[in-house]
Amino acid sequence: MAKEKSLSELTREARQYADLRIDEAKLKATRGLSTALGQTLSYLLIFAVLALVLGLLSLALLQWLNGLLGAPWGTLIISGIFLVVLVVLWMKRQDLFRDLFVKLFIDVFYDTENDE
Helix, strand or coil, rough: HHHHHHHHHHHHHHHHHHHHHHHHHHHHHHHHHHHHHHHHHHHHHHHHHHHHHHHHHHHHHHHHHHHHHCHHHHHHHHHHHHHHHHHHHHHCCCHHHHHHHHHHHHHCCCCCCCCC
């Protein structure tokens, strides 16, 4: 009788332990996803503001150059600058974007500091 009672108690505790481990995994995944999503959205917001500021600055520079050099030349110069920037970003896209997000997700999902 005592063996059956201890065996059923052991089974119950094993189920509780498994449930607690599953809950812990769910909480870690939720924390990781929310952190990654928050950081991704903050990067997108920073990018949007930066794009707006850059657009306004380029428009001001465009008007200044068009007044200084003549109508089409300022537009061609600004377009050339943006084309050079686009080529540089295209060449460095892996270093700038993919590695940034890979590092972000590794830091979020494999956080070893708080696992203890």
